[in-house]
Each structure stands twice: as C-alpha cells, then as structure tokens.
Amino acid sequence: MQTLNVDLGDRSYPIFIGADLFRSANLAPYIRGNQVLIVSNETVAPLYLDQLKAVLPPVQIDDVILPDGEQFKTLEQLNAVFDRLLECRHNRTTTLIALGGGVIGDMTGFAAACYQRGVNFIQIPTTLLSQVDSSVGGKTGVNHPLGKNMIGAFHQPQVVLASVDVLRTLPDRELSAGLAEVIKYGLVYDARFLDWLEKNMSGLVGRDTSLLSYAIYRSCELKAEVVAQDEKESGVRALLNLGHTFGHAIESCQGYGNWLHGEAVAAGTVMAADLSQRLGWISSDDYQRVVRIMKMANLPVEAPQGMTSEDFMTLMAVDKKVIDGQLRLILLKALGRAVVTDQFDPASLQHTLTRFAS
Amino acid sequence: MQTLNVDLGDRSYPIFIGADLFRSANLAPYIRGNQVLIVSNETVAPLYLDQLKAVLPPVQIDDVILPDGEQFKTLEQLNAVFDRLLECRHNRTTTLIALGGGVIGDMTGFAAACYQRGVNFIQIPTTLLSQVDSSVGGKTGVNHPLGKNMIGAFHQPQVVLASVDVLRTLPDRELSAGLAEVIKYGLVYDARFLDWLEKNMSGLVGRDTSLLSYAIYRSCELKAEVVAQDEKESGVRALLNLGHTFGHAIESCQGYGNWLHGEAVAAGTVMAADLSQRLGWISSDDYQRVVRIMKMANLPVEAPQGMTSEDFMTLMAVDKKVIDGQLRLILLKALGRAVVTDQFDPASLQHTLTRFAS
Known part of the structure; x- marks a missing residue:
C-alpha cells in the first residue's frame, strides 16, 4: 500500500x-x-x-x-x-x-x-x-x-x-473512460508520463495490476500537487479541465448518461488538440499522437453523430470558465504542457467545431 | 449611516x-x-x-x-x-x-x-x-x-x-418577531441592553426610528463580536440559539409558516427560562421579567395549542446541537448570561415540557 x-x-x-x-x-x-x-x-x-x-x-x-x-x-x-x-x-x-x-x-x-x-x-x-x-x-x-x-x-x-x-469488476467502457483522464495528466503536465502511457497502454487496457497501480499513483500525485497549489481553481488547477469544455457540451447535448464522462473528455481532448494544431502550437504529428493514444485506449476521437457546431457554441457558453462573456479554453502549447487561454481566433475555433460537428 | x-x-x-x-x-x-x-x-x-x-x-x-x-x-x-x-x-x-x-x-x-x-x-x-x-x-x-x-x-x-x-412597511407581527431576537441578545450577552430594551419597548413597538436604529446597531454589534470569535459555531456562537431548540420544534410541529420564526423563538425562550428557573439558575422574578418583556413586544409566551411533550421530544432529537445522542440546550445562568449545556436532569426538562405542552 x-x-x-x-x-x-x-x-x-x-x-x-x-x-x-x-x-x-x-x-x-x-x-x-x-x-x-x-x-x-x-x-x-x-x-x-x-x-x-x-x-x-x-x-x-x-x-x-x-x-x-x-x-x-x-x-x-x-x-x-x-x-x-x-x-x-x-x-x-x-x-x-x-x-x-x-x-x-x-x-x-x-x-x-x-x-x-x-x-x-x-x-x-x-x-x-x-x-x-x-x-x-x-x-x-x-x-x-x-x-x-x-x-x-x-x-x-x-x-x-x-x-x-x-x-x-469494472466494465471495459468504464476502464477506458478512466484511462482518458490518466492520458490527460500526461498531456497537461508530464511528457515522460505520456511516453510511459503510450508504451504500456495495451497492458493497462489488459488490466495489469502493477501497471494500473502506477498509473493511479502518478495521476493522483500530479493532481495532488496541483490541488495543493490551487485548491479553489483560480489558476493552475484549471488546466486539469483539458478537453472538458468540449466534453461537457457533448455530455449536455447527448443527455447525461449516454456518453461516459471520460469518453466525452477523450473526444473533447482531441478537439482541443485539433484547435491547438490550427493555432500552430503543436505539430500534426503531435495531434496524431493524441488521436492514436485515445484509440489505443478504445476511446472515441470524434464528436457524437448529429451534434452541430451551434450545439457546441450554445452549450459551451455556460461553461464555468466563461468570464464576463469571454470563452476560455484549455489548449496545448506542447504535449505535456497546457495553458488556459482566451487568445484564440474565433475562426479557428469555428473550423475545429465544423470539422468535428455533423 | x-x-x-x-x-x-x-x-x-x-x-x-x-x-x-x-x-x-x-x-x-x-x-x-x-x-x-x-x-x-x-x-x-x-x-x-x-x-x-x-x-x-x-x-x-x-x-x-x-x-x-x-x-x-x-x-x-x-x-x-x-x-x-x-x-x-x-x-x-x-x-x-x-x-x-x-x-x-x-x-x-x-x-x-x-x-x-x-x-x-x-x-x-x-x-x-x-x-x-x-x-x-x-x-x-x-x-x-x-x-x-x-x-x-x-x-x-x-x-x-x-x-x-x-x-x-413591515407588518406588526413581523416587527414583534424581530424584537424576539433583539431581546435574545440582551438575555444571552448583555444585561444592560436588556434593561434598555425593557425601558424602551413601547417606543420600539411604536417604530421610533432612532430607537430601532440603536436596537439594530447594538444587536448586530453583539452578533458580529460573537461571529468574529466563532465563525463555524463550535463554541460561543451556539449561545445565540437561546430558545431555538424549543422554537424549532414548535415551527416543525406547526408546519413552517404558521408561526413566525421569532414567535417560536419567543415561546422557546420562555421555555428555556422556565427550565433555567427549575434548575435554580435564575429566580422566579427573573423568569417573570422574561415573560413580561416578551408580552410587551406582543410575542407569544406559551407553546401552540395541541402540541404534546412527546412532540417536543421527537422534534428536539434532530436538533443540530444533539451530539452522539445527547441533547444540549442553551439555558440562562442569569439574565444577560447564557450557557450551552447538557447538565440538566431529564425530569426538570420533562416538567418544563409538561407545563407548556397541551
């Protein structure tokens, strides 16, 4: 223990x-x-x-x-x-x-x-x-x-x-949903942990006990560090919401319970990576790595059928990170380094939404 | 101002x-x-x-x-x-x-x-x-x-x-209900303020602006001191609940909204004073002063018709001041000095309930 x-x-x-x-x-x-x-x-x-x-x-x-x-x-x-x-x-x-x-x-x-x-x-x-x-x-x-x-x-x-x-006793879908959040820690804070996850993803999906123990320990360790620095989420803690603004919109639109939270976060993270690439912050290879690791974990990399870019905009407008009408997103400056920002042009966001929406 | x-x-x-x-x-x-x-x-x-x-x-x-x-x-x-x-x-x-x-x-x-x-x-x-x-x-x-x-x-x-x-624009009943809490501050913390209230009660009931301003200021001042000492009510702040354990039972039993909160607190305070007298902590004259000032403020000094001592016991058992099954009450050691205590014999409590219950 x-x-x-x-x-x-x-x-x-x-x-x-x-x-x-x-x-x-x-x-x-x-x-x-x-x-x-x-x-x-x-x-x-x-x-x-x-x-x-x-x-x-x-x-x-x-x-x-x-x-x-x-x-x-x-x-x-x-x-x-x-x-x-x-x-x-x-x-x-x-x-x-x-x-x-x-x-x-x-x-x-x-x-x-x-x-x-x-x-x-x-x-x-x-x-x-x-x-x-x-x-x-x-x-x-x-x-x-x-x-x-x-x-x-x-x-x-x-x-x-x-x-x-x-x-x-956890169903496969739920295990994958958890892995989405584990992957998130790597993408936001720790490129080495991301490398480790890529190498060991098939073992994690296969429920290897010692691999799972390490993944849980390192994820909790990263989160505990962040929470200790920023209990009420006024700063660095907000980065933990990578993929969550898009993801919450997906969950709201589908009705809670149809997509698992982790599944929505996985698709939302791919969308955040797509926008980060459009802004020139990460490379096309980086983007493909994000898509690939989500697929290895059996997670969705597309938004749900039938969801329009208007659906996204409406649902994202009530996100808790909106301050005085200005939408802020967690995006990737590199794999292993996220930022919270309102510095993205609306056209790029629109392109990302159009690419993923039906 | x-x-x-x-x-x-x-x-x-x-x-x-x-x-x-x-x-x-x-x-x-x-x-x-x-x-x-x-x-x-x-x-x-x-x-x-x-x-x-x-x-x-x-x-x-x-x-x-x-x-x-x-x-x-x-x-x-x-x-x-x-x-x-x-x-x-x-x-x-x-x-x-x-x-x-x-x-x-x-x-x-x-x-x-x-x-x-x-x-x-x-x-x-x-x-x-x-x-x-x-x-x-x-x-x-x-x-x-x-x-x-x-x-x-x-x-x-x-x-x-x-x-x-x-x-x-406040109805008379509501004004009296507020005076119940003002009187409470005198009874719990400040015998001189209680004297002042006895002298000026008819002016307060008559809505004299300067008398009301002083009563509000002194009440808020007393409460602000207490809250500054004990924000989360682990100690001295609990004394502000004089009359509230009996009072909450009255409100619950009558259905919220039939008795005003201040009215229930007034009757509850008289009950607490009665028990304090039975325990020999305050005199019969002190008890009569409590009854008298409540009456001057047009407040009830009896429990509602039809409420039994069993009703009281059942409803008081869910009070937030109950710790590990032990009922604690706010009682008077003197006019102007209250204590929170579980040091009362059950028979005296029963006598108070019987005296006030139907």
Whole structure:
C-alpha cells in the first residue's frame, strides 16, 4: 500500500493506493462520531457494501443506495441522501462514506458539505476515473439540466481509499473512460508520463495490476500537487479541465448518461488538440499522437453523430470558465504542457467545431 | 449611516445601518463582475425592487421572485434560483443580491455558496429579524421536511445593507418577531441592553426610528463580536440559539409558516427560562421579567395549542446541537448570561415540557 498526502493545511488528507485495501486499511481514525452513512449505487452495492460494512468500527451504520448513472447526479437524488440522514437521525459528527464512482463521490461529498452546514466524509472510489480524478481535490456537486456540475462546493474528504482490486469488476467502457483522464495528466503536465502511457497502454487496457497501480499513483500525485497549489481553481488547477469544455457540451447535448464522462473528455481532448494544431502550437504529428493514444485506449476521437457546431457554441457558453462573456479554453502549447487561454481566433475555433460537428 | 465591520480575516465585510440606505449607500465596490441577480419575494419585490435596480451600477441585472414564507425555504425553490442563473447565463463573477427577510437571505446566500461552487452575494434585509440576525454571520440554508435549516453552508456576504426605513412597511407581527431576537441578545450577552430594551419597548413597538436604529446597531454589534470569535459555531456562537431548540420544534410541529420564526423563538425562550428557573439558575422574578418583556413586544409566551411533550421530544432529537445522542440546550445562568449545556436532569426538562405542552 502506498500513501500520498494532499497538502491543504488543516484540510490535508491521505490517499491510500494499493490492492485489497478494504481489508488492509484502517478507517477507524477517520470516523469522528458514532454514526456512518454509506452512500452507494445499485451496481456497486451488491459487490462491495457488505465487504465495507464488515471492516468498519462498531458504530451506527446506515446506507442509502441510489440509481446508477450520471443522469441521476441531481438535486433530487441528493435529497434522498438528506432524507436518509434525517430519518436515521444523523448528527453533526456523522461521517458519510462514498462507495462508488465519480457520481457517487461528487454527490456524497456535496451532501457532506451541506448537511447541517458541513460534516465529514470518506471517499472509496470504485472506478478508475474516480480513483485518478474526482476523488482528489474536493470538488463536489450535482448537475443541472442546463449545465454539468453547476451546483456544488469545495469540500475535502478525511481520507481516500483507492483499492486497485475493485477494478476487476469494472466494465471495459468504464476502464477506458478512466484511462482518458490518466492520458490527460500526461498531456497537461508530464511528457515522460505520456511516453510511459503510450508504451504500456495495451497492458493497462489488459488490466495489469502493477501497471494500473502506477498509473493511479502518478495521476493522483500530479493532481495532488496541483490541488495543493490551487485548491479553489483560480489558476493552475484549471488546466486539469483539458478537453472538458468540449466534453461537457457533448455530455449536455447527448443527455447525461449516454456518453461516459471520460469518453466525452477523450473526444473533447482531441478537439482541443485539433484547435491547438490550427493555432500552430503543436505539430500534426503531435495531434496524431493524441488521436492514436485515445484509440489505443478504445476511446472515441470524434464528436457524437448529429451534434452541430451551434450545439457546441450554445452549450459551451455556460461553461464555468466563461468570464464576463469571454470563452476560455484549455489548449496545448506542447504535449505535456497546457495553458488556459482566451487568445484564440474565433475562426479557428469555428473550423475545429465544423470539422468535428455533423 | 453607521458602519460595523464583521472581522473574519479575508472574509470580513461591512454592515451599513441607517435610514434611506438604498439612496445613500454605494454598492458598486461590492459587485465584482458585470452580472447581478436580485432574489426577492412576492411581498417585497413590488415595494423595493425598482428602487434597488435604480441605484445599481450599469451591469446585467436579472431577478427572480419567489413566493413569500418559511414554507418556501426549500430545495425546490432554491432550484428556481439556479434555473434563473443558468437561463440568464450568469458566470462565476456574478453577484447575487438578497432583497427580503431571513428566508430570502438564507436561500440567496446558500444559492451563492453552491452556484458554480461559490459566487459573491450581498444582503439587503427588509425585516427587523433578518437585519439583526440572519444577515450577520454567514449561516445560509434551506429547510427539510424533517428539520429546519438542515441543509446549508457557511458563506459570508460582501456587504449588508440594513436600512431602517424599510421597516415602515413591515407588518406588526413581523416587527414583534424581530424584537424576539433583539431581546435574545440582551438575555444571552448583555444585561444592560436588556434593561434598555425593557425601558424602551413601547417606543420600539411604536417604530421610533432612532430607537430601532440603536436596537439594530447594538444587536448586530453583539452578533458580529460573537461571529468574529466563532465563525463555524463550535463554541460561543451556539449561545445565540437561546430558545431555538424549543422554537424549532414548535415551527416543525406547526408546519413552517404558521408561526413566525421569532414567535417560536419567543415561546422557546420562555421555555428555556422556565427550565433555567427549575434548575435554580435564575429566580422566579427573573423568569417573570422574561415573560413580561416578551408580552410587551406582543410575542407569544406559551407553546401552540395541541402540541404534546412527546412532540417536543421527537422534534428536539434532530436538533443540530444533539451530539452522539445527547441533547444540549442553551439555558440562562442569569439574565444577560447564557450557557450551552447538557447538565440538566431529564425530569426538570420533562416538567418544563409538561407545563407548556397541551
């Protein structure tokens, strides 16, 4: 088991990464009071809920099982968590435990941020994507019909448990979606990690445990460094959103739940690379490397059928990175170096949208 | 115009108190971006919305008008604010302005805390209660059918405008409800202020402008001192909840909106005084002074008809001050000195409940 520390002053917390952590990691020091609510979903609960309950200390343990999918990341489902907390009379010292992927993690974290104006929570991410991304950094929230993650809070967990063995039960599509975010870390921050990923992609897709462990560790390490520098995303943290502005538009247009988040990010990253190439910042070879690694990870490299460039423009206008009407994008100055910028000519953006739109 | 500063480090903010502040106070320095959403209700908007819009700087100004009343302090109405923000494409630099009483202030503050994980807001409280209480200290939130203020956040405003002249349009019952919280400050922290209130209560009920200004200033000053010491209510701030545990039970039992919050707090404060007397902490004369000043302010000193002691016990068990199953109450050691305590015998509590319950 390896431990990474996310350094955020009095909100610092450890991430445990390794195999079989349900048995080997001790959660008791991270549970303050004598109540726990486990939040999980209909897919994950049958696989891991009993296993988790068996290793918790002897406190009042309740659970709430939500439907599975991004389309259920809503205020309404959040309220089901509050209903359960109040029915079971959980007080301010309660601890929420998120057992599931990014949707469960984001909703549980937001419920913890808001319940009685803030209680503790623990993240146990069960997808590759949530292990490398949404469980690190304290971003929590729910979607709104008019925009993804528009309602939320920054709220840090007490501890994160990233157990590699739970990935054995992860569907292939979900594994690929997680790899999209892993690739993103290489593209944004670390050209050497990108090289490593290119070399080992077939092993990662084949679920080699030690390769996956290293990919998770390095991704979390990169994200933890960034979050420590910029907890509230006023600067360098924004770079982690490479591909996300295009990607969120894809998700919104398709209706949440049809494309996986990582799939939308993969196509969005290819679009960001395309625009970066049009601006003369990366070469055609660089662009082809981005397309190739996404394909190796079995990820989409085109926008969905039927989505127009007008769809993109409308949906991108509500992105959180829009400031005073000016769209800002994360683009690539090189492979391994991203920037957040509003310095791109609208014609180039239009060309990228036309190239990818139907 | 007088200015009080609430000292919270980089979250510090001023409270302006005085007459005709809509005209004399300049809000421009507190609006960061070029978008404003005014949140108000059906009662207040016809009286003051145009007046407010007329003095705002030339930015994009949108509004959302909610139904009036504590029964609308819900996640559903909160979502109406999010709908409007997204329909009008408000971004991270937007400023929300709460124009209304405590319900509007709490909901607007919570919407600001959650929208895009946190935007700025300004409080313009239009009731005495919200001027002296809910606009100071950053507590925001909504109710849940199983408990009041159970879902929320700590989020500080940029500035608070407490304009005394808006109280001219306040119904008598609402004025009295505000006086309940003013009296509370005297009972909890300041025996001299309590004396002043006893002497001037008929003038306050008669809406004497200078008396009201002083009562608001001193109440805000006391609350600002407490909040500066204890922003997240881990200690001394809890004392401000004198009468609130009993009061919240009354509100829950009656259905939100039938009793005003201040009315429930008044009856709850009398109950807390009764229990304090039973414990031998205050005298019978002290208790009678509490009853008398509430009556002078035209406030209820009895629990509502039909509410049983079992109702109280059930509803008090979900109070946020319950820790690990142990009920804690704010009680009086003297007039002007309150304590938070679990050191009361259950029989005395039962006697108080029996005395006040039906």
